Amino acid sequence: MANLDLTKYGITGSVEIIRNPSYEELFKEETKAGLEGFEVGQETELGAVNVMTGIYTGRSPKDKFIVMDENSKDTVWWTTDEYKNDNHAASKETWDAVKKIAVEELCNKKLFVVDAFCGANKDTRMAVRFIVEVAWQAHFIENMFIKPTAEELENFEPDFVVYNASKAKVENYKELGLNSETAVVFNITSREQVIINTWYGGEMKKGMFSMMNYYLPLKGIASMHCSANCDMDGKHTAIFFGLSGTGKTTLSTDPKRRLIGDDEHGWDDNGVFNFEGGCYAKVIGLDKESEPDIYNAIKRDALLENVTVDANGKIDFDDKSVTENTRVSYPIDHINNIASEVNGVSAGPAAENVIFLSADAFGVLPPVSILTAEQTKYYFLSGFTAKLAGTERGITEPTPTFSACFGQAFLELHPTKYAEELVKKMEKSGAKAYLVNTGWNGTGKRISIKDTRGIIDAILNGDVLKAPTKKIPFFDFEVPTELPGVDSGILDPRDTYANASEWEEKAKDLANRFIKNFSKYEGNEAGKALVAAGPKL
Numbered sequence: 277m278a279n280l281d282l283t284k285y286g287i288t289g290s291v292e293i294i295r296n297p298s299y300e301e302l303f304k305e306e307t308k309a310g311l312e313g314f315e316v317g318q319e320t321e322l323g324a325v326n327v328m329t330g331i332y333t334g335r336s337p338k339d340k341f342i343v344m345d346e347n348s349k350d351t352v353w354w355t356t357d358e359y360k361n362d363n364h365a366a367s368k369e370t371w372d373a374v375k376k377i378a379v380e381e382l383c384n385k386k387l388f389v390v391d392a393f394c395g396a397n398k399d400t401r402m403a404v405r406f407i408v409e410v411a412w413q414a415h416f417i418e419n420m421f422i423k424p425t426a427e428e429l430e431n432f433e434p435d436f437v438v439y440n441a442s443k444a445k446v447e448n449y450k451e452l453g454l455n456s457e458t459a460v461v462f463n464i465t466s467r468e469q470v471i472i473n474t475w476y477g478g479e480m481k482k483g484m485f486s487m488m489n490y491y492l493p494l495k496g497i498a499s500m501h502c503s504a505n506c507d508m509d510g511k512h513t514a515i516f517f518g519l520s521g522t523g524k525t526t527l528s529t530d531p532k533r534r535l536i537g538d539d540e541h542g543w544d545d546n547g548v549f550n551f552e553g554g555c556y557a558k559v560i561g562l563d564k565e566s567e568p569d570i571y572n573a574i575k576r577d578a579l580l581e582n583v584t585v586d587a588n589g590k591i592d593f594d595d596k597s598v599t600e601n602t603r604v605s606y607p608i609d610h611i612n613n614i615a616s617e618v619n620g621v622s623a624g625p626a627a628e629n630v631i632f633l634s635a636d637a638f639g640v641l642p643p644v645s646i647l648t649a650e651q652t653k654y655y656f657l658s659g660f661t662a663k664l665a666g667t668e669r670g671i672t673e674p675t676p677t678f679s680a681c682f683g684q685a686f687l688e689l690h691p692t693k694y695a696e697e698l699v700k701k702m703e704k705s706g707a708k709a710y711l712v713n714t715g716w717n718g719t720g721k722r723i724s725i726k727d728t729r730g731i732i733d734a735i736l737n738g739d740v741l742k743a744p745t746k747k748i749p750f751f752d753f754e755v756p757t758e759l760p761g762v763d764s765g766i767l768d769p770r771d772t773y774a775n776a777s778e779w780e781e782k783a784k785d786l787a788n789r790f791i792k793n794f795s796k797y798e799g800n801e802a803g804k805a806l807v808a809a810g811p812k813l
């Protein structure tokens with residue numbers, strides 16, 4: 277395998293090709309003398325290396341394109357004026373041009389090639405080859421994707437190739453119909469991705485997630501933007517859907533349970549399986565006391581991004597001067613209790629509890645609502661939350677949004693397809709769904725991690741179904757009025773306002789937004805039938 281041939285990709289004149297480097301080699305490469313600009317990694321007091329990712333410290337959805345061809349034309353959920361999404365169409369000519377830019381950037385260089393899997397299920401996993409010129413990018417990939425065994429590496433045949441040319445620019449982007457000098461372009465037919473002018477690792481991670489979101493539902497497998505964990509015996513799986521910053525990583529990392537994965541999962545007839553081999557946690561304001569497992573995962577081999585570190589390697593997790601989206605990637609075995617230790621792979625049986633995390637910036641949603649089957653479909657398709665600062669370019673404060681299936685930016689097919697697959701699986705396992713607000717309430721502050729953890733515990737141990745409940749107006753949510761370990765004063769959101777009429781006013785406004793947003797699903801009978809499960813004025 278020493279002589280990996282990249283000329284078949286048009287990449288010629290390679291000075292050196294380092295394939296699947298060890299962590300030891302990566303450490304040397306990313307901290308060695310002579311590196312320049314954003315290539316430089318700095319060793320920190322916790323042993324993890326920190327890097328700066330440049331202008332792009334979050335994903336850039338406006339620069340995401342998919343080649344429109346015979347194959348993708350009628351399957352991909354394209355953006356339209358009536359319903360905008362992030363699936364912008366690129367022509368085949370544009371594809372040829374951006375691929376050429378990427379390949380030229382990668383010619384005559386020392387390169388890193390990382391071969392890895394996306395998907396823990398051997399029958400449906402994608403073998404991905406990443407070609408990059410920056411050592412820490414190779415490190416990020418090794419942390420986040422599933423490492424092949426020596427034997428698997430020997431016989432590795434990529435199903436998908438990613439060309440990361442973060443140092444290049446698309447100068448003639450206007451001519452090519454692109455949005456800027458930055459481009460993240462997918463070719464579903466040739467199974468390739470090109471990344472130009474952004475160093476943010478999330479484009480590779482969420483890029484392959486988007487591709488799984490295309491291929492898996494077409495095979496009858498649910499593909500989900502959620503975290504997952506199970507009990508200590510590897511059973512009783514729970515999944516946590518949520519847009520960036522709503523708490524998937526924080527809440528699935530639970531010392532009482534085993535982690536399956538923190539962000540991207542499939543659900544097939546055997547159960548829930550992780551797509552990834554590692555986690556990508558936010559570290560802004562990271563507090564050792566409230567998130568000890570994440571804190572302890574930050575050690576040698578973990579990779580910090582955009583964190584403020586002084587000349588002696590001392591970390592300041594509270595500093596937001598570069599971005600609020602400071603991150604750490606680490607291989608999943610940096611977490612003490614993981615599902616693969618008892619289940620062999622990062623997987624668990626069919627989920628029994630399905631939790632929708634929503635960070636409501638309006639302070640209207642109760643901290644926990646028990647959903648009916650119809651409400652489950654309605655709230656999944658609605659995907660209401662707030663986009664939190666940082667993960668996407670241009671978002672600087674909590675911004676309310678309806679992100680279908682709690683992951684619209686990564687959906688390649690129509691949202692109803694994901695809802696259909698999820699509901700099929702939930703019906704089969706008899707799973708119950710809950711809507712959990714990890715955002716704000718009438719106090720003007722975010723609900724505490726402690727209270728949210730108490731709520732999650734009550735869902736997972738069944739207490740929530742034994743608790744006395746009441747109904748919340750407009751939304752018809754059933755909410756518990758007391759739960760062990762949770763401040764009873766917050767369970768009815770109206771109690772967190774000086775005057776309940778303040779809540780009422782905001783609730784009416786939010787209900788209206790739901791109704792308006794849902795009109796896009798009312799074009800068919802199934803959509804129309806769900807309206808009754810939504811808010812009413």
Ligand SMILES: Nc1ncnc2c1ncn2[C@@H]1O[C@H](COP(=O)(O)OP(=O)(O)O)[C@@H](O)[C@H]1O
Pocket residue numbers: 518519520521522523524525526527538557558559560714715722723724725726728
């Ligand atoms: N009640 C809460 N529940 C979950 N996370 C919270 C809560 N309050 C504040 N946070 C913070 O919000 C962020 C959640 O981010 P994260 O778990 O990485 O989300 P995701 O994985 O869904 O992108 C963390 O920085 C966490 O400390």
Ligand SMILES: C=C(OP(=O)(O)O)C(=O)O
Pocket residue numbers: 334335478479481482519520521525539556667
């Ligand atoms: C890395 C990302 O995911 P999350 O914030 O959900 O962890 C992202 O959306 O770019």
Ligand SMILES: [Mn+2]
Pocket residue numbers: 521524525538539556557558
């Ligand atoms: Mn996360």
